[in-house]
Amino acid sequence: MLVYLLRRIAQSIFVALAMMVIVFFGIYMIGNPVDILISPDATPREIEETMARFGFDQPIYIQFFTFVGNALQGDLGRSFVHGESAVTLILHYMPATLELAALGLFFSVLIGVPLGVYAGYKADKWQGRAIMTGSIFGFSLPNFWVGMLLILIFAVELRWLPSTGRGDTVDVFGIRLSIFSENGLQYMILPALTLALYKASLVTRLARAGTQEALVQDYVKFARAKGVSETRILFVHVLKNIMIPIVTVLGLELGSMIAFAVVTETVFAWPGMGKLLIDSILTLDRPVIVAYLMMTVLIFIVINLVVDIVYTILDPRVRVTGGTA
Amino acid sequence: MSVLEVHNLQTHFFTDAGVVKAVDGVDFALNEGEVLGLVGESGSGKSVTGFSILRLVDPPGRVVGGHIMFRGQDLAQLPEAEMRRLRGNKIAMIFQDPMMTLNPVLRIDTQMIEAVRAHEKVSAKAARDRAISALAKVGIPSPAERLDAYPHQFSGGMRQRVAIAIALLNGPDLIVADEPTTALDVTIQSQILAEIQELARDTGTALIWITHDLAVVAGLADRVAVMYAGRIVETGQTDAVLTAPGHPYSVGLLGSIPGHGQRGERLTQIPGMAPNMAHLPPGCAFAPRCFNADERCRSDAPGIDEIDTGRALRCHHPLITPGVSA
Ligand SMILES: Nc1ncnc2c1ncn2[C@@H]1O[C@H](COP(=O)(O)OP(=O)(O)OP(=O)(O)O)[C@@H](O)[C@H]1O
Ligand code: SF4
Numbered sequence: 298m299l300v301y302l303l304r305r306i307a308q309s310i311f312v313a314l315a316m317m318v319i320v321f322f323g324i325y326m327i328g329n330p331v332d333i334l335i336s337p338d339a340t341p342r343e344i345e346e347t348m349a350r351f352g353f354d355q356p357i358y359i360q361f362f363t364f365v366g367n368a369l370q371g372d373l374g375r376s377f378v379h380g381e382s383a384v385t386l387i388l389h390y391m392p393a394t395l396e397l398a399a400l401g402l403f404f405s406v407l408i409g410v411p412l413g414v415y416a417g418y419k420a421d422k423w424q425g426r427a428i429m430t431g432s433i434f435g436f437s438l439p440n441f442w443v444g445m446l447l448i449l450i451f452a453v454e455l456r457w458l459p460s461t462g463r464g465d466t467v468d469v470f471g472i473r474l475s476i477f478s479e480n481g482l483q484y485m486i487l488p489a490l491t492l493a494l495y496k497a498s499l500v501t502r503l504a505r506a507g508t509q510e511a512l513v514q515d516y517v518k519f520a521r522a523k524g525v526s527e528t529r530i531l532f533v534h535v536l537k538n539i540m541i542p543i544v545t546v547l548g549l550e551l552g553s554m555i556a557f558a559v560v561t562e563t564v565f566a567w568p569g570m571g572k573l574l575i576d577s578i579l580t581l582d583r584p585v586i587v588a589y590l591m592m593t594v595l596i597f598i599v600i601n602l603v604v605d606i607v608y609t610i611l612d613p614r615v616r617v618t619g620g621t622a
Numbered sequence: 623m624s625v626l627e628v629h630n631l632q633t634h635f636f637t638d639a640g641v642v643k644a645v646d647g648v649d650f651a652l653n654e655g656e657v658l659g660l661v662g663e664s665g666s667g668k669s670v671t672g673f674s675i676l677r678l679v680d681p682p683g684r685v686v687g688g689h690i691m692f693r694g695q696d697l698a699q700l701p702e703a704e705m706r707r708l709r710g711n712k713i714a715m716i717f718q719d720p721m722m723t724l725n726p727v728l729r730i731d732t733q734m735i736e737a738v739r740a741h742e743k744v745s746a747k748a749a750r751d752r753a754i755s756a757l758a759k760v761g762i763p764s765p766a767e768r769l770d771a772y773p774h775q776f777s778g779g780m781r782q783r784v785a786i787a788i789a790l791l792n793g794p795d796l797i798v799a800d801e802p803t804t805a806l807d808v809t810i811q812s813q814i815l816a817e818i819q820e821l822a823r824d825t826g827t828a829l830i831w832i833t834h835d836l837a838v839v840a841g842l843a844d845r846v847a848v849m850y851a852g853r854i855v856e857t858g859q860t861d862a863v864l865t866a867p868g869h870p871y872s873v874g875l876l877g878s879i880p881g882h883g884q885r886g887e888r889l890t891q892i893p894g895m896a897p898n899m900a901h902l903p904p905g906c907a908f909a910p911r912c913f914n915a916d917e918r919c920r921s922d923a924p925g926i927d928e929i930d931t932g933r934a935l936r937c938h939h940p941l942i943t944p945g946v947s948a
C-alpha cells in the first residue's frame with residue numbers, strides 16, 4: 298500500500314514536470330507579450346527596462362530554467378497587468394472557483410445518483426426511459442446556453458435568485474467563501490446548477506448502468522430473501538456498490554469541472570480563476586496564464602491521488618486487511 | 623401439522639425463444655420439522671421451485687398458476703408488502719453459491735443486523751447479540767470479532783455458514799436450502815450437512831433441501847421428491863425411493879451416485895441430454911431417454927398416481943407394483 302502510494306506520488310511529480318515543459322513552450326510560441334505590455338509610444342529606454350525586468354532579453358532556454366527554478370519555489374512570475382505575483386493572484390481567485398465546482402459536484406451527485414438508481418430500477422418502464430431521454434439534453438445543451446436560460450427563468454422572470462456576481466462572503470481561515478453565507482449561497486445556486494448539469498447526466502448514466510448490473514446479482518436476491526425493503530436494497534446494497542465507479546469518475550471529472558467553470562464564470566460574472574484566465578488571455582498576461590495552467594495540472598494531480606485513496610477506502614477488497622478465516 | 627402445501631405450482635419464463643415451463647404443475651407438502659429432498663438434474667426446475675415459494679423469481683419468469691399454502695395463507699396471492707414480512711422471517715433461503723450471496727462491500731454485521739431489523743424493532747445492540755449467537759451456532763470461531771469482517775475475509779465454507787446463520791436469525795418455520803454445499807469441498811460439505819440437520823431437528827424448522835445428489839439426500843431427508851423437466855416424477859419416503867425406485871429416471875439418478883454401485887468406477891449415466899425446456903416432447907418428457915418407453919409414453923403424458931400412502935409416481939410403466947413398496 299505504502300509502496301503503491303509512493304509510486305503514485307513519483308508518477309505525479311513526473312507528470313507535473315512534463316506539463317511545465319509543455320505549458321512553458323506552448324505559451325512562448327504564441328504572441329509577443331512585449332508588444333502587448335508596452336504601449337506603442339513608450340521610449341526605447343522604457344522598453345529595454347521592461348525587457349530586462351521580465352528576462353525577455355535572455356535566450357529562451359535560460360528563461361525556461363529561470364521559470365522552472367522559480368516554479369519550484371512557488372514563483373511563476375509577476376502578472377504583467379496587475380504587477381502582483383501570478384501565483385498569489387490565482388490563489389486569490391481560486392477559492393471562488395473551487396467552491397463553485399464543489400457545489401456543482403454536490404448538485405450533480407444529488408441529482409444524478411437518485412435519478413440514475415431509479416432509472417436502473419425502472420429500466421424497462423416509462424420512468425426509466427424518460428430519465429434517460431432527459432439525460433441526453435444534459436449532455437448536449439451547451440453550458441453558456443443553459444446558464445442564460447437559468448438566468449432568464451430564475452433571475453429575470455421569477456426573480457427568485459440573483460444572476461451575476463458573488464454576493465456576501467465569509468472568512469474561513471482567511472479564505473473568502475460564499476458557500477457559508479446564506480446570501481452568498483443564493484448567488485452560487487444558478488452557476489453551480491449550470492456547471493452540474495452535464496455531470497449530473499453523466500452520473501445518472503453511470504448510476505443507472507451500475508444499478509442494472511447490481512440488481513441481478515445474487516446478493517440483491519439474497520437481501521430480498523432476508524426481507525430487506527426495496528428502498529434499503531437500492532440505497533444501501535446497490536448504492537454502496539455503484540459508488541465506487543461513481544466516485545472514481547466524479548473525482549476525475551472534478552478537474553474538468555474546474556476547467557468548465559471558465560465558460561460558466563464568464564456567463565455569471567463569477568469572480569473565479571476561469572474569469573481571471575479569460576481576462577488574462579485577452580491581455581496576453583502570460584505569467585497568469587502559465588500559472589493557471591500549472592495550478593490546474595497540480596489540482597488534477599492531487600485530485601487523482603485523493604480519488605485513489607478514497608477508492609481504497611470505499612472498496613474493502615482493495616484495502617489491506619487481516620487474514621482469512 | 624403441515625407448514626407448506628404446494629398445489630399445481632406453475633412458474634413460466636416468457637423468453638424470446640418461447641415460453642419455458644420451468645415449473646409445470648408441482649405438488650408437495652411439508653410438515654413441521656420435516657426435511658424434504660428435492661432432487662433432479664441441472665435445469666429440472668429445482669431452484670425455480672424454491673424461488674417461487676419465496677416469490678423471488680426473476681423476470682421474465684413469473685408464477686402463473688397454483689397455490690402455495692404457507693400456514694394456511696396462499697403466498698401466490700399475497701400482496702408484496704406482506705410477502706416481504708415473511709421472507710427471512712418465517713421463510714428463509716440459502717443460496718447455491720456462497721461466494722455470490724453476501725454483498726462484497728458491506729460488513730457481515732450490517733448484513734446480519736439488517737436481517738433482524740427488517741422484521742423486528744430491536745436495538746442495534748440486541749440485533750448484534752443475536753447475530754453473534756447465530757454465528758456461534760453454525761460453528762464460526764470468535765463470532766463477535768468476525769462480525770466486523772467483510773465477506774472476502776471468509777473462505778467459501780465460512781461464507782456459507784454465515785448465510786446459514788442469517789437464515790436462522792429469525793427462527794423461521796421453513797428454510798429452502800438450494801444446494802448450499804455443492805460449491806464446497808466434501809469434508810466441509812458433510813460438516814455443514816450434519817450441523818444443519820441438527821439445527822433443524824432442534825428448532826423444528828421444516829427444510830427443503832435442493833440437490834442433484836441423491837447421496838446427500840440419503841442421510842438427511844425424510845422424504846424425497848424427484849424432479850424432471852419442471853415436474854415431480856416420483857415422491858416417497860427416502861428409504862423407499864432409494865431402495866426401490868419406481869421411476870426410470872430415479873433409477874438413472876441412483877445409478878449415477880458414486881459409491882452406490884460398484885466401488886470406484888463411474889456408474890451408469892442417464893443416456894441422452896437434459897431436455898430443451900422450450901421444446902418438450904409430447905407425451906412423457908423423459909421418453910427420449912427412457913429404456914422403458916413405448917408408443918403410449920411418446921404420445922400421452924403420464925399423470926401422477928399415488929401407488930401407496932405417501933408414494934406417488936408419474937409413469938405409465940412404473941418399476942414397482944402398487945402395494946409392494948415399503
Ligand atoms: N432467467 C431465465 N430465463 C429463462 N429460462 C430460465 C431462467 N431461469 C431458469 N430458466 C429455466 O428454468 C429451468 C430450471 O432452472 P433451475 O435454475 O430451476 O434449475 P435447477 O434444477 O436449479 O438446476 P441446477 O442444478 O443447475 O441449479 C432451466 O432449465 C431454464 O430453462
Ligand atoms: S412414462 Fe414411459 S417414458 Fe416416461 S418414464 Fe415412464 S416408462 Fe419412461
Ligand SMILES: [Mg+2]
Pocket residue numbers: 668669670718800
Ligand atoms: Mg439450481
